[in-house]
Amino acid sequence: xxxxxxxxxxENRPVITSTGVVVGPFExxxxxxxxxxxxxxxxxxxxxxxxxxxxxLFEDATLKALxxxxxxxxxxxxxxAGDLSNQITSTSFACRTLAIPYFGLFGACSTSxxxxxxxAFVMNYQGAEYILTGSVSHNAVVEKTFRYPTEYGxxxxxxxxxxxxxxxxxxxxxxxxxxxxxSATIGKVIDLGMSxxxxxxxxxxxxxxDTITAHLKERNITADYYDxxxxxxxxxxxxxxxxxxxxxxxxxxxxxxxxDCGLLIYRDxxxxxxxxxxxxxxxxxxxxxxxxxxxxxxxTRILVVATGALLSPLTFQQNESIPCIAHAVSIEAGGxxxx
Amino acid sequence: xxxxxxxxxxENRPVITSTGVVVGPFExxxxxxxxxxxxxxxxxxxxxxxxxxxxxLFEDATLKALxxxxxxxxxxxxxxAGDLSNQITSTSFACRTLAIPYFGLFGACSTSxxxxxxxAFVMNYQGAEYILTGSVSHNAVVEKTFRYPTEYGxxxxxxxxxxxxxxxxxxxxxxxxxxxxxSATIGKVIDLGMSxxxxxxxxxxxxxxDTITAHLKERNITADYYDxxxxxxxxxxxxxxxxxxxxxxxxxxxxxxxxDCGLLIYRDxxxxxxxxxxxxxxxxxxxxxxxxxxxxxxxTRILVVATGALLSPLTFQQNESIPCIAHAVSIEAGGxxxx
Numbered sequence: 001x002x003x004x005x006x007x008x009x010x011e012n013r014p015v016i017t018s019t020g021v022v023v024g025p026f027e028x029x030x031x032x033x034x035x036x037x038x039x040x041x042x043x044x045x046x047x048x049x050x051x052x053x054x055x056x057l058f059e060d061a062t063l064k065a066l067x068x069x070x071x072x073x074x075x076x077x078x079x080x081a082g083d084l085s086n087q088i089t090s091t092s093f094a095c096r097t098l099a100i101p102y103f104g105l106f107g108a109c110s111t112s113x114x115x116x117x118x119x120a121f122v123m124n125y126q127g128a129e130y131i132l133t134g135s136v137s138h139n140a141v142v143e144k145t146f147r148y149p150t151e152y153g154x155x156x157x158x159x160x161x162x163x164x165x166x167x168x169x170x171x172x173x174x175x176x177x178x179x180x181x182x183s184a185t186i187g188k189v190i191d192l193g194m195s196x197x198x199x200x201x202x203x204x205x206x207x208x209x210d211t212i213t214a215h216l217k218e219r220n221i222t223a224d225y226y227d228x229x230x231x232x233x234x235x236x237x238x239x240x241x242x243x244x245x246x247x248x249x250x251x252x253x254x255x256x257x258x259x260d261c262g263l264l265i266y267r268d269x270x271x272x273x274x275x276x277x278x279x280x281x282x283x284x285x286x287x288x289x290x291x292x293x294x295x296x297x298x299x300t301r302i303l304v305v306a307t308g309a310l311l312s313p314l315t316f317q318q319n320e321s322i323p324c325i326a327h328a329v330s331i332e333a334g335g336x337x338x339x
Numbered sequence: 340x341x342x343x344x345x346x347x348x349x350e351n352r353p354v355i356t357s358t359g360v361v362v363g364p365f366e367x368x369x370x371x372x373x374x375x376x377x378x379x380x381x382x383x384x385x386x387x388x389x390x391x392x393x394x395x396l397f398e399d400a401t402l403k404a405l406x407x408x409x410x411x412x413x414x415x416x417x418x419x420a421g422d423l424s425n426q427i428t429s430t431s432f433a434c435r436t437l438a439i440p441y442f443g444l445f446g447a448c449s450t451s452x453x454x455x456x457x458x459a460f461v462m463n464y465q466g467a468e469y470i471l472t473g474s475v476s477h478n479a480v481v482e483k484t485f486r487y488p489t490e491y492g493x494x495x496x497x498x499x500x501x502x503x504x505x506x507x508x509x510x511x512x513x514x515x516x517x518x519x520x521x522s523a524t525i526g527k528v529i530d531l532g533m534s535x536x537x538x539x540x541x542x543x544x545x546x547x548x549d550t551i552t553a554h555l556k557e558r559n560i561t562a563d564y565y566d567x568x569x570x571x572x573x574x575x576x577x578x579x580x581x582x583x584x585x586x587x588x589x590x591x592x593x594x595x596x597x598x599d600c601g602l603l604i605y606r607d608x609x610x611x612x613x614x615x616x617x618x619x620x621x622x623x624x625x626x627x628x629x630x631x632x633x634x635x636x637x638x639t640r641i642l643v644v645a646t647g648a649l650l651s652p653l654t655f656q657q658n659e660s661i662p663c664i665a666h667a668v669s670i671e672a673g674g675x676x677x678x
Contacts, residue, residue: 001465001466002465002466002467002468005416005440006416006417006440009464038605049657051653051654051657077341077344077345077525078345078525082445084426085649085653086426086484086652086653087423087445087447087649087650087651087654088445088649088652089423089462089649089650089653089654091518092528092662092664093528093649093654093659095528095661095662096528096529096530096662099345099527099528100527101345101525101526101527102525102526102527102528102531102664103444103446103453103457103525104444104445104446104453104649104664105442105443105444106421106426106427106444106445107442107443107444109424114442114443118442118457121460121461121464121466122460123462124464125460125464126340126341127340127341127347127460128341129341147423161428186416186417186440186441186442187440187441188434188438188439188440188441189431189432189434189435189438189441190435191435212465216353310428310431310432310443311426311428312424312425312426312428313425314390314424314425314428315390315426315428315432318388318390320432323431323432323434323435325431325441325443329437
């Protein structure tokens with residue numbers, strides 16, 4: 001149901017039946033290692049290129065989610081997914097392996113919630129029995145795509161963020177036990193003129209604030225409706241700017257309840273500059289950490305706001321600023337709502 | 340409604356209220372020039388880079404579709420769109436201008452029907468009042484992205500195809516006059532091991548055949564249900580391979596009713612090798628030419644099967660084969676089905 005201009009409310013409460021989260025070694029040494037299903041011990045994930053490693057992460061996370069639900073790829077109608085590579089080839093190549101009908105998405109680091117919003121809409125209207133959705137990123141692939149190959153060892157400023165090596169996938173169904181998807185607010189492209197590709201968090205903060213503000217207004221709720229409002233990868237600087245923007249516009253939001261996946265996944269002594277980023281960041285932290293906390297009864301309602309910077313190296317070279325977007329999806333503890 | 344494994348039937352028959360099609364000069368000299376709303380006289384479209392020209396084509400087509408329906412960007416809930424550029428920046432930058440909530444898609448040249456399938460599903464369940472969907476490509480941008488800058492003047496083999504400079508956009512609504520979207524079949528990623536990026540049509544043919552076969556089976560119809568089955572950009576070689584594959588598997592399909600957007604847009608004396616391609620090809624030919632023919636009463640039911648090659652220059656360099664996909668959407672003459 002359309003509520004307001006750009007918010008869907010899912011009356012039939014599609015269920016996140018299972019999730020699969022697979023990460024690299026650096027993430028395995030981070031703060032949330034207990035929340036991941038598989039931790040690869042080397043960055044190559046047993047493959048002979050980083051691109052194939054990125055594909056492997058996606059495939060592994062998908063098969064893990066299916067396995068937990070006792071399902072096979074053939075049981076699934078659709079995949080809604082994407083990544084940050086040029087032409088999202090890792091996701092497309094993984095979907096070749098999986099042989100599941102496939103909607104390719106590109107929302108940069110907002111892809112996880114772009115996919116969950118779309119998948120939940122389809123599931124809410126019985127457009128599928130099972131849908132897989134999620135995203136992947138690999139540090140070495142994304143750094144090479146957007147900045148420099150990691151082998152160069154180029155220096156980065158303190159505003160930069162560390163791309164997560166990891167994939168988070170969710171298997172949705174119409175009923176059964178598990179957290180439920182209750183609403184989604186789709187982002188507009190917001191660009192306040194920032195152009196520094198080493199400060200993505202700062203560029204993305206206004207998009208996150210715009211989407212959260214629209215969500216609260218269109219659902220007619222206040223921020224304390226949620227136990228947590230969780231942004232994707234604003235990092236330290238982006239989160240701080242977002243809090244300033246909320247204050248300026250008079251939106252009350254509890255600082256402790258406004259969290260960021262990019263500030264949770266690594267330990268404080270890991271050298272990640274302003275925090276984590278990458279399209280796998282919000283996917284892995286949401287489908288790993290936060291849904292585990294929800295299953296343990298620690299969280300009842302969360303709003304996940306995945307943030308994406310829609311630039312390319314070419315647009316940066318052409319002196320364009322960085323347009324950004326954020327998609328918000330609310331997830332609630334579902335109990336057993338079998339139909 | 341899910342019909343079979345990967346086909347949606349849209350009982351509420353979402354309406355294509357209006358379309359906007361804007362092309363470049365080479366397309367303006369082609370066979371379908373009367374079907375386009377705007378023909379740019381130079382390839383730069385008044386911009387100082389080809390990338391900005393690609394963005395302009397998208398914006399112009401969108402504004403043209405809105406204008407014909409007497410609507411403004413603010414009236415539209417969602418855009419479902421994408422292009423072939425790295426990180427689909429032309430589409431994202433255009434959506435910054437339009438300020439409409441935005442789902443970024445990547446399906447290579449299948450994006451037009453990927454978007455129409457999703458938009459029609461959302462519209463079928465009243466998830467929006469108005470949705471814009473479509474795609475864009477620009478010859479010089481796509482050649483530079485996938486092969487060589489056109490300024491190099493590099494030679495191409497006869498199997499290669501010519502990327503369309505153009506954008507086709509459709510405005511969907513729940514009721515009113517216009518052609519209606521009646522069903523969609525979502526493609527699987529199919530890869531029979533072809534690896535020549537100068538023969539995309541040949542690589543994509545099996546994906547088109549797979550999706551068309553699934554569509555006919557899951558809707559329990561034969562190919563002659565449609566006046567035309569129209570592939571996106573198989574070109575001469577791909578179309579010929581597709582017809583062979585249909586014959587091999589015993590699917591009856593009338594050769595004259597199996598058409599290809601990539602073989603229609605240019606005149607025979609234009610030097611386009613095996614035909615046209617590009618994500619703007621199926622969008623411009625469908626939303627321009629075929630919907631005009633439908634409005635004139637020449638066509639009642641068509642199945643548009645947009646085909647995409649999901650490679651990148653990097654996957655080619657890494658000796659990968661070319662995974663392909665095709666999404667099919669049926670469009671029927673609607674009359675006035677105001678609700």
